[in-house]
Amino acid sequence: MERFTITADLVTPAIINTLTLDGLLGAILFEALQDVDRAHAAIPLRCRDGLYHASMALPVGDAQAGQHAFIAGLRASHDLDLALIKQGKDGQPHRHLGLTRRSDFGNVMNGYKTWVAPALCWHAEGDPEQVLELLQEVEFIGKKRTAGFGQVRGWRLSESALDGVADAAGQPLRPVPLTMWHGSPDAIRADAAWRPAYWVPQHRAICVVPKGAPS
Amino acid sequence: MSTADFFMDHFGRHFVQPTGDAWADVGRVLRGAYPMTGKKSLSRMQSGWAIVRPGSATLQLDLDIPGLQKSRLTRFEAFAAELAAWDGHAPRIFMLFDKAPNPPQAIFVSVDKRRVRICTKAGALTEDWTTHPPTVKGAKK
Numbered sequence: 001m002e003r004f005t006i007t008a009d010l011v012t013p014a015i016i017n018t019l020t021l022d023g024l025l026g027a028i029l030f031e032a033l034q035d036v037d038r039a040h041a042a043i044p045l046r047c048r049d050g051l052y053h054a055s056m057a058l059p060v061g062d063a064q065a066g067q068h069a070f071i072a073g074l075r076a077s078h079d080l081d082l083a084l085i086k087q088g089k090d091g092q093p094h095r096h097l098g099l100t101r102r103s104d105f106g107n108v109m110n111g112y113k114t115w116v117a118p119a120l121c122w123h124a125e126g127d128p129e130q131v132l133e134l135l136q137e138v139e140f141i142g143k144k145r146t147a148g149f150g151q152v153r154g155w156r157l158s159e160s161a162l163d164g165v166a167d168a169a170g171q172p173l174r175p176v177p178l179t180m181w182h183g184s185p186d187a188i189r190a191d192a193a194w195r196p197a198y199w200v201p202q203h204r205a206i207c208v209v210p211k212g213a214p215s
Numbered sequence: 216m217s218t219a220d221f222f223m224d225h226f227g228r229h230f231v232q233p234t235g236d237a238w239a240d241v242g243r244v245l246r247g248a249y250p251m252t253g254k255k256s257l258s259r260m261q262s263g264w265a266i267v268r269p270g271s272a273t274l275q276l277d278l279d280i281p282g283l284q285k286s287r288l289t290r291f292e293a294f295a296a297e298l299a300a301w302d303g304h305a306p307r308i309f310m311l312f313d314k315a316p317n318p319p320q321a322i323f324v325s326v327d328k329r330r331v332r333i334c335t336k337a338g339a340l341t342e343d344w345t346t347h348p349p350t351v352k353g354a355k356k
Contacts, residue, residue, distance in 0.1 A: 188329050199320070
């Protein structure tokens with residue numbers, strides 16, 4: 001197992017939250033294997049008691065946080081199938097759906113936080129060659145990839161002194177459950193997912209989290 | 216400590232009988248309808264706020280649920296008072312209710328004043344109480 005840093009050179013702003021390297025690799029492997037357990041078992045990183053030695057994405061260079069809003073618009077008379085609307089006892093929708101009702105089903109605005117940075121990097125411990133091989137074909141990361149966010153120009157490997165769990169000052173590089181944390185005692189504590197799949201609430205615990213970690 | 220277990224132990228058990236699947240129970244509590252004080256009608260938790268602490272919980276909505284503290288404070292007043300008195304270590308859950316029920320996965324415990332999470336129907340809002348203490352919005356000058 002080697003300690004290494006993998007860097008993604010960005011072309012466009014990225015929309016990411018707590019994107020850990022194990023989470024990213026797990027998603028890539030799942031696409032190929034279509035099995036959550038097999039995908040997580042195949043992540044080529046050191047894993048101790050379920051905790052992967054892999055940091056969250058860290059912006060490199062002159063990074064700025066930004067905001068981007070998308071409006072999801074429904075055209076009521078074109079996009080909504082009446083079969084999707086809850087029906088009353090008589091088999092008809094509760095409300096007549098027409099252009100005048102458009103506002104009831106209309107535009108929804110979603111706000112996203114973006115990272116504008118030359119690159120993102122992850123510190124980790126594992127098999128760097130396998131990690132690079134998995135990431136080589138990845139051209140976009142984060143949310144709203146089909147809208148052009150998170151475009152990656154290329155991936156670079158370099159050596160690192162960090163194990164992907166704590167930095168040189170003893171602060172966490174990723175969510176780590178309190179029971180498994182041996183670094184700085186003044187690290188920020190939060191209820192966070194600490195192992196993949198990160199969207200499963202059962203995978204959450206009281207953790208130490210990085211200072212600048214987005215929510 | 217599991218978030219769902221904490222929610223059920225100190226808040227949810229007043230509403231439903233725990234089944235052993237704590238996350239499913241959290242969803243049942245948040246979606247359920249309960250009798251209102253002095254009325255025959257049922258109401259979901261569709262407005263107001265709640266704060267869950269170890270051993271006690273406060274609910275603004277006037278539901279006829281024994282074991283819960285009631286409060287008439289606004290959400291801003293209640294959260295500001297709770298945060299000011301909080302040691303920043305003992306777990307808290309801060310919840311805001313709206314017409315759509317809060318999803319169980321949006322329930323987070325706060326255990327640090329630097330990462331206070333307000334649970335809403337659209338997810339959890341995160342604030343650093345040490346640098347951004349809550350302010351009462353819409354106050355008349």
